[in-house]
Amino acid sequence: MLHFAKHDMPILPLHxxxxxxxxxxxxxxxxxxxxxxxxxxxxxxxxxxxxxLPNTMNKDERLVRDKVQAQRANNEPVTDDIYELLAYMExxxxxxxxxxxxxxxxx
Numbered sequence: 001m002l003h004f005a006k007h008d009m010p011i012l013p014l015h016x017x018x019x020x021x022x023x024x025x026x027x028x029x030x031x032x033x034x035x036x037x038x039x040x041x042x043x044x045x046x047x048x049x050x051x052x053l054p055n056t057m058n059k060d061e062r063l064v065r066d067k068v069q070a071q072r073a074n075n076e077p078v079t080d081d082i083y084e085l086l087a088y089m090e091x092x093x094x095x096x097x098x099x100x101x102x103x104x105x106x107x
Contacts, residue, residue: 003031017049 011028012019015091019029029046036044057065071078102105 004028 001011001013001018004024009024010021018028018032025048027047032046033043036042068078070076
């Protein structure tokens with residue numbers, strides 16, 4: 001991550017992965033390989049995962065995508081605040097809570 005920060009390239013760690021702008025995948029893989037080899041002394045396999053295509057997105061992913069598209073269409077600044085983006089998604093506990101209330105209200 002420090003490599004990218006020194007080059008003013010945004011990168012976001014996510015569990016055992018990184019989110020980086022499209023086009024920098026090879027650079028990220030090279031930096032990861034070099035860092036792993038420096039620390040461990042051997043190579044490591046790295047799996048690249050692409051973002052979901054619209055036809056494979058779940059409901060929450062589509063909500064965030066739609067919000068960003070609406071902001072762009074209205075010439076509004078598109079947020080880079082992860083908490084604002086996540087606010088449009090129902091989290092696991094919210095889904096369970098809504099299901100509970102739906103079931104309790106139907107009886």
